[in-house]
Amino acid sequence: MNKFNDYIKDLNDYIDKYLLSNYPSNLYDPVKYVLQNGGKRVRPLFTLFISDLFSEKINNALPAAASLEIFHNFTLVHDDIMDNALIRRGAKTINDKWNNNTAILSGDIMLILSYNLLSKYKDQTYIELSKELNNTAILVFEGQQYDIDFSTQNNVQIDDYFKMIELKTAELIACSFKFGGIVSEAxxxxxxxxxxxxxxxxxxxxxxxxxxxxxxxxxxxxxxxxxxxxxxxxxxxxxxxxxxxxxxxxxxxxxxxxxxxxxxxxxxxxxxxxxxxxxxxxxxxxxxxxxxxxxxxxxxxxxxxxxxxxxxxxxxxxxxxxxx
The missing domain is CATH 1.10.600.10 (Farnesyl Diphosphate Synthase)
Incomplete structure (x- = not known):
């Protein structure tokens, strides 16, 4: 769908502009590296797509979509630290290309940047989006803990696994749907x-x-x-x-x-x-x-x-x- 290529271009341009003149470079270069290193953009695309469905415009949804993409990548950066991962999307992870300290700090600033983007909305919309991201973040972190726990457990049950993926993965995708609805005033x-x-x-x-x-x-x-x-x-x-x-x-x-x-x-x-x-x-x-x-x-x-x-x-x- 050509429309989705346009969504991705608009999103990438928005994120690039948002991060254009941030210093010190040792903090922000790893952030730009991660965000420019591919990825399916599933979550922000849903936010933009749903906003387009309900309001037939996406510009107002770009800060919310960018917020989710940066938040998602923050979780991946910290996942890579915990897993001692060397490769992500076919490229070196921040912790391998730089070091763990850089990865921790870059991940931290990505979390704050994701929230800061929501401040671009007016009061009530800002409150609704922030509340939703707060609740979702807690659930994602709980899901990550379950995932870590599973690595040392021998008898993980089906229900346990569904609970983990519901928290770690599904809740953030659900949040992207709600973001699209909120910014389009559905x-x-x-x-x-x-x-x-x-x-x-x-x-x-x-x-x-x-x-x-x-x-x-x-x-x-x-x-x-x-x-x-x-x-x-x-x-x-x-x-x-x-x-x-x-x-x-x-x-x-x-x-x-x-x-x-x-x-x-x-x-x-x-x-x-x-x-x-x-x-x-x-x-x-x-x-x-x-x-x-x-x-x-x-x-x-x-x-x-x-x-x-x-x-x-x-x-x-x-x-x-x-x-x-």
Missing amino acids: SENNIQTLYKIGKNLGIAFQLEDDYLDAFGQSKDFGKKIGGDILEKKKTLLYILSKENLEGDEEELFLNTFNFSDIDGEEKIKKIKSFYISSGSKKALEDYIKKYYDISINLIDDLELEENKKNVFKEYCSSLINRGS
């Missing part, structure tokens, strides 16, 4: 429906990320396939396989996943075969469809013209069909 009913759409779509989005990491195509997904397996991440595919396999099969699966010293590509191949034979791949596909369908059906509840509802559904569909 009705309260529409804003609450937008939140529900965003939350369910956010869950589907994260589940599809898990799916594509194992079964996607690298050229479409934008990441190395099998990364979660090599990093021993307890995604839903892992949890479902552990739950569905029994006896020797379960033991072999766990030994291969946790302790195997075989070649990385061979390990990925073996674990993927367990994901298929255990029924986990099919179950994950069903979960993705479930949450996607919920979000699409909720669009019909919006007080919006039918042609705009159809455009909304098409965009959501494009988000959930990313190279699978």
